[in-house]
Amino acid sequence: MPMPLALPSVEDEVLLARYPFLPQGREHMRSVLEKNGISVEDLIDEPWLEDVRTRGRLRLLDSVMHKDGADIATTVDMSTEIGRMTEVLSFLHAMLVVCASFNERLLARWIEGEATRADQLFGMDSENFELLAASYLSGIRSEMSSGSNEVVYWIPMADFIELCPRISGAYWHLANRPVIKGWVCMDAAVGESSRQRTARLLKERIREHLNQTCTDRMDRMSEEFAALFADPVERITGLLSERVQEEMPMTAAVRDDWPPCFESAVSELNQGVNVNHTGRVFLAAFSKSVGMSQEQTCSFFANAPDYSADTTSYQVNQIYERDYTPHGCSALKTAARCPVQPGDDRLCDQEWLSHPLKYIRAKQRSRYRESSQAAEEPEVGEEEVESANS
Numbered sequence: 001m002p003m004p005l006a007l008p009s010v011e012d013e014v015l016l017a018r019y020p021f022l023p024q025g026r027e028h029m030r031s032v033l034e035k036n037g038i039s040v041e042d043l044i045d046e047p048w049l050e051d052v053r054t055r056g057r058l059r060l061l062d063s064v065m066h067k068d069g070a071d072i073a074t075t076v077d078m079s080t081e082i083g084r085m086t087e088v089l090s091f092l093h094a095m096l097v098v099c100a101s102f103n104e105r106l107l108a109r110w111i112e113g114e115a116t117r118a119d120q121l122f123g124m125d126s127e128n129f130e131l132l133a134a135s136y137l138s139g140i141r142s143e144m145s146s147g148s149n150e151v152v153y154w155i156p157m158a159d160f161i162e163l164c165p166r167i168s169g170a171y172w173h174l175a176n177r178p179v180i181k182g183w184v185c186m187d188a189a190v191g192e193s194s195r196q197r198t199a200r201l202l203k204e205r206i207r208e209h210l211n212q213t214c215t216d217r218m219d220r221m222s223e224e225f226a227a228l229f230a231d232p233v234e235r236i237t238g239l240l241s242e243r244v245q246e247e248m249p250m251t252a253a254v255r256d257d258w259p260p261c262f263e264s265a266v267s268e269l270n271q272g273v274n275v276n277h278t279g280r281v282f283l284a285a286f287s288k289s290v291g292m293s294q295e296q297t298c299s300f301f302a303n304a305p306d307y308s309a310d311t312t313s314y315q316v317n318q319i320y321e322r323d324y325t326p327h328g329c330s331a332l333k334t335a336a337r338c339p340v341q342p343g344d345d346r347l348c349d350q351e352w353l354s355h356p357l358k359y360i361r362a363k364q365r366s367r368y369r370e371s372s373q374a375a376e377e378p379e380v381g382e383e384e385v386e387s388a389n390s
Contacts, residue, residue, distance in 0.1 A: 003205075008134045015128055017084035018121070020091040021114060021210060022135055032088050043093050044228050052086050056093030057232065063094070063113025064106065064240055097236060099217045100229035106240055111210045119203040123196035126151075133198060136205040140198075141183060152194045154183040155201070163204040168294060169321040170314075171197070190321075257367070259359035260348065261332050262286050264339040265300075272303050278327060278335035284316050285324040289357060294320055328355045 007023055010016055016028045033039070043049060055076060076090075077083040098110045122132055133140045133153070141154040157179060164172040171177075171189050178185035186198045226233075255263075265283040268275050275283070280301070287297040294316050301312045329348075332338045340348045347353060347362055 003136065004134060004138055008131055010131065010135070012128075013084055014078050015131075017078050017087040019118065019132065020088045021118065021206065022132075023209060024135065025088075029088055029092055032085055036085060038089070040092075040096070041228065043089060043096070049089070052089045053093055053232075055086055055090035056097070059090055060094040060097060060110065060236060061239070063117070064109045064236060095214065095217070097229050097232045099214050099221055100226040101233045101237055102218060102226065103233075103237055103240075106237060107211075107214055109240065111207055111214070114210060115203045115207040118206045119199050122199035122202055123192070126195065129195055129199075133202060136202050136209070145187075145194075150188065150193065152188075153186045153198045154180075155186060155198065157182045157184050159205075160184040160201070163201050166204050167200065168317065170317060257360050257363040259356040260340050260345055261329075261338055261356055265337070269300055269304050272305055274305050276335065276337070278332070279337045281319065281324065282327045282332065282337060284319040286326040286356060288320050288324070289326055290360065326356060329353065332356075 010022065010024045010028075013028070016022065016025055019025065020029065038046070038049070043052065076087050078087055094110070098107055101107075122129060125132065130140055130142060133155075137155055137159045139156045139159075142151050143154070144150070145152045157174075160177070161174065164174065169190070174184070178187070186194050186201070188194050189197060192200075258266075262283065265275055265279045268279075269283075283300060284297050287300070294313070297316050297320075298309075298312050301307055301316075304312075327335070327337070329338065342349060347359060353359060353362070
């Protein structure tokens, strides 16, 4: 892993408070605890640290509950020592709650939120950007672009090759990047500056670093210590469960949940039928919405009469990168892509069913309720056994 062999020194306490997840932040966090005479246990219930816990809860909620990541704004005044302490220890408190949950879904949501927040903040921090990038990359160079006053960043090919496969889009293919003597140019694109593009790559290293940090903590954390965080863990996992239910259609669905329009498009292509343009765009956009990979989506087109692997890959990538919204029911009917007649499907006959994503949501919620009810019902003979034991 081409991380820097030696981390650059960060002396600015405001910077360390704004980015407490930095690799250099671990020692700073320890020094903040020691300087203020605070133990990790104090973060749980010490009355004078309530502001820290409140800020930690808000930061955790932002990271876990907001689809686009944590809010980059903060009301904490980091020009003051108490403000910097609050920001650093609130991050630690949030991380401890996540680790104490031993919940992989919660961990993944929190890491994604924090990494997205870092991506946005790094992209705006022109003053400290090279220092921040040097904390995660084996090297970074900058130069002024010809004909403008914009800074263009170059990073080592080894870092780019390791991190770019995790990001979708043509920009991130090495063949589309200028390369000179082992350095890859991160020029401006897709409405973002060179700094913002580089920050997007750094997001992958931040996600990796946070995951390793939390995994190590969880491996060392005892059940007794984790139990001290039972209350905040219960609150956040309960909220996460509610959010997951709301977002069910945004996760890959089993085939039984597919709406007829999507099932029809997949089946026709599989049989070599030439599905029209609207049907193809809908299939790709819908696949993205339910969490399928680009590779899975491309495979749906393999038997199309005009199939071309390169063309399909390019067109699917465009839909994924531009985040197309799938067609609604009325648009599909207009384009002759709705295969259902009145009475064919009870769910499609519902007046509120105006979009295929609502179909999946309804299917998944119904299945969730059925499985919950089945789990609550006692097995045959269970009630008699309980009665005999009482």
